[in-house]
Amino acid sequence: MSAVVAEHEHDHEHDHHDHGPAKGILRWIITTNHKDIGTLYLLFALVMFFVGGAMAMVIRAELFEPGMQFVEPQFFNSMTTMHALVMVFGAVMPAFVGLANWMIPMMIGAPDMALPRMNNMSFWMLVAGVLLLASTLFMEGGAPASGWTLYPPLVLQTGKALPFAVFSVHLLGVSSIMGAINIIATIFNMRAPGMTLMKMPLFVWTWLITGFLLVAIMPVFAGAVTMLLTDRFFDTSFFDAAGGGDPVLYQHIFWFFGHPEVYVMILPTFGVASTIIPVFARKPLFGYSSMVYATAAIAFLSFIVWAHHMFTVGLPMAGELYFMYATMLIAIPTGVKVFNWTATMWKGSMTFETPMLFSIAFVVLFTMGGLTGLMMSVAPLDFQYHDTYFIVAHFHYTLVPASVFILMAAGYYWLPKWTGHMYDEKIGKLHFWLSAVSVNILFFPQHFLGLAGMPRRIPDYAVQFADWNMISSIGGFIFGASQLLFLYIVIHTIKGGTGEKVTDEVWEDAAKHGLEWTLPSPPPYHSFTTPPTIIPTEHI
């Protein structure tokens, strides 16, 4: 226990600051509290998950059968574009920022985030950005329909929506950057005494690295879309061959952002999995330091592999080979992670509550997504795989049963802590099994479609692709419907859940694994007002 705390004891007569939250709706608008903002982020992400999901349902409904049944091709393209943008920038990223807001101060023994006012601003900018993006759906010429990658020259054909989409990306970028700065500052400056970097839970570590990724890449993306804007409205020709520009240059800049961006979504996923698996295996994580180094290695590699998204644009031979070899290297640290999780389970004493089920499904299905990723890292093979449903299957395996499943796992794992109520385990397990089975019915056949020659981003297809598309759509509908169970569980748990009073630890011996389990359930409005004295190191 430090001298700092001892000093505190003398100050009894200072003016009082807020004791608790403000009342009513204003609490949520002006809040600077990490838990309130975390809750806002998580709920916003959940809403956006359903908005993006609804768009996915439109896509799967149109693809249920060959022929055009429901929507015009242009609207279909808007749907694929908006589905991706909403899911990436509206659902998955904010959900992880929400988790970071809630959990990082509690995990490192801090009272709150480092920059609370900025925290509030970054959330509301996110809302503004996403609403602005959504508003483009109702504009003349429709929402952007050029894919989430916004490749020129196609994106320059967008109707009235282009400047709005660009400004919304600016807002989302600024919001992410502020969130990342806040998280980095919190981790560097707000740790409790004794919480050294190498004792931090892996979730904190992965977010630290993710924060740096965001700070490095979001400005580049914002710059790229700004160039699109000036190309369209101010007569520049960054990407226009007619003015000496090059459309492929945009792809280079985009993927310089875009590849680290996909790791922004997967690194915190790794962090949560590494937090949950040891608790339910009742064992320390097998290799804590190798997990930290592997995360850093993956983050570093993400900056030097971008052109593997562009093998077919006509790179010189040396470029093709370099990006192939560099991409293959990613398999090594990723393999280390998968082996680590497996070794953590090995000879443990496992129980299979819903968070653990989702985490195990994550390890298995993410590995499958990783293996197809290894296949497409082979440049010559990518000349067949590129821009087909094989790619769609690959990245959905690394995003849905990986990032989304882990977000579900995190929800089940921490909901009792957040609310002080226990969720209904039976419905949780039902949700898991429905999701795990349907997600495979949804995405596994897409491997076959891609290999058989079905391009991605098409609203209609040749009849030989009909059967697998129908199966995939059925899986999609079941998966979509199953998520309503999660919505039910969240509401039900907030309202009191099973009625069973949860302990501070919630899960057996969880306090050995993380500081958050030493706080009451639900935790006080300000987490650690005095720094904790004992740092749990079981996770190490």
Add this chain to the structure above:
Amino acid sequence: MHLCVCRYASHVSVNSNVEQKNSRLALKLLLVVLGMTGFGFALIPLYDVLCELTGINGKVGTRVDSSTLNYVVDKERNLGLDLVTSLGKATPLIVETETKSLQIHPGQFYVVNYRVHNQADKALTIRAVPSVAPGVAAADFKIIECFCFEPLRLEAGEAKNLPLRFVVNPGIAQQSNHLALAITFLNTNKD
């Protein structure tokens, strides 16, 4: 419990210290953000340099001063060269080359003539964009004189003969034995 909150939050000595550290770190990270924004834009010239070195997309560089080239004509090697032309969308031109393909020796200077005829009843500003396949050969394809370096203005119905002078570096890789010079004519009128 609440008492603790107040004490922590109001304890000036500790708090201001951490707050100062926080804002200093935030400022530093903001500088990184600014730096990365600059880097994003710096990628444009960087890319051009890289393209010229490696020939990404077969991008042909700018005008080459022929007096700087000390090439010896390699009579032993015959390279095929296809002269292809393309028109962009909404580009009402007829473009012809005096020949569609020729055999060339590396190191030898050549001129080929393009005849461009504006079919429209109004003046057009055209941009001709050269590109070489295979991409790796682009760095060895030296264009000395070309109508593609500046915008090209054609009056209504005007036809022009436009010469293009080039030389291929005798050091060109052995596997590049059949080149294509593609010139795309793009209408820059934005109406």
Add this chain to the structure above:
Amino acid sequence: MKKTKQLIACLTLMAIGLGSAHADYALNLMQGVTQVSNDLYDLHMLILWICVFIGAGVFGVMFYSIYHHRKSKGHVAEQFHENTTIEIIWTIIPTLILIGMAIPATKAMLELDDVKEAQMSIKVTGWQWKWEYEYLDNGIHFFSSLDEASNKARQVGSGVDPRSVPHYLLNVDKPLVVPVKTKIRFLYTAADVIHSWWVPDLGWKKDAIPGYVNEAWTSVDKPGTYRGQCTELCGKDHAFMPIVVIAMEKPDYDAWVKKTKDELAKANDVSDLSHDELVAKGAEVYAKNCSSCHLPGGEGVPGAFPAISGSALVNGDINAQANLILNGKGMMPAFGKMLNATELAQVITYTRNALGNKKGDEIQPKAIQALQGGTAVVESKAAEAPKEAAKVDVKAKLSKDELLAKGKEVYAASCASCHQADGAGMAGTFPAITGSKLVTGDIKNQVALMSNGKGMMPAFGTMLNPVDFAAVVTYTRNALGNKVGDMIQPADVQPLLAKK
């Protein structure tokens, strides 16, 4: 009922195991019909099996653990962690596997890139939403777009069952025809946005990028019809610009080349058609070329594609409309290059007399041709030069001033870009005209050199008509600082010009 049956069939298929491959249910990469596609197939299978093997190993261990090491079975957790030996092993083994994969991958990449010694070249241009093919060796040139039957069936609410359309969405009006066992080089570019040309049976795809050229090659082993699609999102009708490649034995291919050339020549027929004929044929041209943007009913898409119905342009001056269609504007392509004069006349007449417009007038193919500067579209390149020559009156005697005035124009258009406007040339590259020994010497030598070319100097005998030729010769000898004082008439030049 049929759909329910299909649904049941699908589910049954799933139930009996996803691995049960059936001919109709393609599961794997196709082997294709080229050496490259076969090599890539083998590589794909190799890496697939490596992945299956790794996956089976990892999941095997995990599921063993999940089954045996559970609390409900009374298993007590062992608290081991960190083991440097095992961590080194599981870093090194994957590294070795990766090296093992990289070697065949590099070989395949080199093979894919080896375009040299191609026997013929085809230039492919991507358009929204069709492909343009140009055979560089024989001049055949055409556009290839989605076939009529698929195009009808694919409209929202068409009521046509796609299953009743042969090769739904994978059929085109004019396929690309190539000979077998011939190394073909493809050059890719695009006119508007980025497209990507993919025929899985050939083994690769390549992006077509506006302003840039990419290359790839193939050599098809087996005659047959191979189908593919655009694989880079290129807008609204990205799904509807398929590729069909027909590979033929050499003699069949040669016959096709001959037939196609004859057909292309015929397309230049510009005889008049009746009003009804124009409108009726125009409807087909409209459906194929205009309806995807301006919609089949001509109502357009607000904010993106203007309506045809009630359009001021369509109901205004017919020549203004024709000019816009010929020359394009903004996103509207210049159709002067894509359609022949007859088709243009048909579609213009159609739009003015259908789709809610009742203008009542018409335009004939000849009038279109006049608007295009008297040049036929498809074969314009060959047709233009002789036509111009025919217009020129070689017998005319021109005064020196006339020759000088004409010569000044010709010089500016044909010579000034090298020899400079003032005749000073460029030291070391282009000789000066001013004070040149040749220009101030025997006029016949100058005519011969200009006519036949020399080194970098092109042979202008084939590029200029005798009048222009005589004019520019006279001009160079009496201007640009030269004062020889003589002149030459077209009639005297003609016999000296190089034979065409």
